[in-house]
Structure formats: C-alpha cells, structure tokens
Amino acid sequence: MRPALRALLGGAALGVVACGNAFTSSSGTDASTADTGTVEAATDAGPTDSSSGGGDSAPGEASVKDGPIGPPSEGGPGPSYCAMHMGMFTFCEDFDSYASLTQLYGQWPNFSTIGGSFSLVTANAFSPPNSLEALTTSTSGVRTLIIHPMPPPGANLTKRRLEFDFYIDDANNIGFASAAAVAAIVLGNDINAGAVGVAFGNGTGPAPTLAAIFVGPLPDSGLPAFGSSNAPPPFPSTGQWDGRFAIEIDYGITTGTGDGGTTGPTACAQLFIGPSPQLSPCLALPPSLAHPDLASIALGVYSGGAGNTGNVGVTFDNVTYVAE
Numbered sequence: 001m002r003p004a005l006r007a008l009l010g011g012a013a014l015g016v017v018a019c020g021n022a023f024t025s026s027s028g029t030d031a032s033t034a035d036t037g038t039v040e041a042a043t044d045a046g047p048t049d050s051s052s053g054g055g056d057s058a059p060g061e062a063s064v065k066d067g068p069i070g071p072p073s074e075g076g077p078g079p080s081y082c083a084m085h086m087g088m089f090t091f092c093e094d095f096d097s098y099a100s101l102t103q104l105y106g107q108w109p110n111f112s113t114i115g116g117s118f119s120l121v122t123a124n125a126f127s128p129p130n131s132l133e134a135l136t137t138s139t140s141g142v143r144t145l146i147i148h149p150m151p152p153p154g155a156n157l158t159k160r161r162l163e164f165d166f167y168i169d170d171a172n173n174i175g176f177a178s179a180a181a182v183a184a185i186v187l188g189n190d191i192n193a194g195a196v197g198v199a200f201g202n203g204t205g206p207a208p209t210l211a212a213i214f215v216g217p218l219p220d221s222g223l224p225a226f227g228s229s230n231a232p233p234p235f236p237s238t239g240q241w242d243g244r245f246a247i248e249i250d251y252g253i254t255t256g257t258g259d260g261g262t263t264g265p266t267a268c269a270q271l272f273i274g275p276s277p278q279l280s281p282c283l284a285l286p287p288s289l290a291h292p293d294l295a296s297i298a299l300g301v302y303s304g305g306a307g308n309t310g311n312v313g314v315t316f317d318n319v320t321y322v323a324e
Helices: 002-013 030-038 101-107
Strands: 091-093 110-114 118-124 133-134 143-149 159-172 178-188 193-201 208-213 226-230 241-249 267-273 296-305 311-323
Touching: 101 118, 101 143, 101 193, 133 143, 133 159, 133 208, 133 296, 159 226, 178 208, 178 241, 178 311, 193 226, 193 241, 208 267, 226 267
Parallel strands: none
Antiparallel strands: 091 311, 110 118, 110 143, 118 133, 133 311, 143 296, 159 241, 159 311, 178 193, 178 296, 193 208, 208 226, 241 267
C-alpha cells in the first residue's frame, strides 16, 4: 500500500471501538503482494505462534489445534465440502486439496505473511482434512493475507456474499483506536481498490468488538472513504468453532428521481452470524463501492490503527463466495 494511503487511513481505526464508525490500516511494512498484485515467492510461512493456539509443526506442515474437537467425520473423510456443494457457489474453498502451503499459494496467487503466518490445520479441522489458520507474530503492521480474484459478475448484480466457518483462536490486547480485519471482499484486484470486511476492534471492556468495515479506493487526492458498524455484544467465543459468518453487500437498483433524472446505484453491507444479521441498519457504502465490476476475496489478518493491534489468530474452513 502506498505510504500516503497508510498515513491517511491510520486514524480511521478509531471507529472500530464501541462507539465509533470507521476503520482502516496502520503504518508499517507493506504487504507487497496484497497491495501491488505481485505474486510472492511460494515459500511456506514460518512456525505458528503456539501462544495464539497454533501447533508445533514445522513451516508448511499441517498443525494441530488446541481446543474442542470439531464435528467428526462419519465413515472416513468422504467428499469435501466443495465437492458436495459443487455448482452452488461462484467460488468455494475448503483447503482440503492441499498437502502444503506451497500448493495453497499456487492457487491463491496474491499472498503475504508479514507479521504473521499461515498453517494448514488437520486436527480439529471443521471439515477434515484441512482448515486454514492465520496467526499474528507482530502486534502492528500485520499483513498476513491470501487474496483470490473472483470471476467477473454478470449483468444486474444484486449481491456479493463471502461466507465461512470460523474459529477465533485469539483476539487479545487490541489497543484503543486499533483493529484487525480478518476477512474481506476486495472490490478490485488489490486493496487499493477498496474493501468491505469483518474486523476485530477495541471494545469497552475486556472483550473486543466485532464489526463490519469498509475502506474506499485511494483517490488522486484527499482521504478515501471509510466507515464501520459494530455488531452487538457478546463477542464470539474463542477456542471453538462459532458457526458460519458472512459479510454481504446488497446493491440497489438505479431508479428515476421523478424529475427526469436518475439516482446512482447504492450498496449496503451486512454482517451475519449464522442466519442472523448483526447490523441495524446495514452499513451504507459510498458510491465508489456501490457497483464494482471486479472483486477478490481476502482472508487472514490485516492490522491497522494508532496503536497495538494485539494477538490475533483465526481459522477458516468451507469458504464460499456468491455474486448474483
């Protein structure tokens, strides 16, 4: 990300606290692959941080998670989640076809492991054999992301939805005016194009807060648009699979104004835990994010704000994306 964008957005994470309304990234070392679209060399990430729930596996090997055992498979591994739901989604990823991180990075061509690491988790994978874990090793400037481009949407796009089974390993010590984005719909080929996602922020008590966030594309001059809306407490439990989470963008239809003119397209973001929407009202997006032609999805940890972004660990399985 360009230094100017980091500086302009550094204060926006002030809003991902109990009463705020904004989010974005902090200064720190750039994640060059996530920001420029350049493919990073397909090398495995470093060892997991066992203090954040990771195992003791060597780099690139599958790790063993602490915590409750996930849903058991019946009668052997069986078909993968994506194989069982073939044709139902625009994109599906269950991480079950990879024997190493090198193979994963070959299919997710835009990735970075600055300030953190990825692991393929075997024991306690939500749907065996694998889930994907991201753990921070730094408390600021974290750019531990995998980004995958999505197919161009069809005409009359009404919705984009990124959904996943979610396990929060750790979300501690997130400082005031700081936040960590963990999953996002990137509205272009890289994060400079803007994004809408899920973030952890500083709460009013010991628990962090869960929020939907957006950051607009970098303009030629001035500040990009940004905003957030917090989900109601309690924060999801750590150390267990908490169910399906989703970030959804719903698009309005251009309509007449009654005087011969037209209004532009509109868009609003909603955060879901299971089937339940968490925001009332939804988070209105600026016109710059109202109807993009291209999109990607991003998973991992992207920290931002004015201070300590804490110790964050998250695990994903059965990731789906729908554009319709």
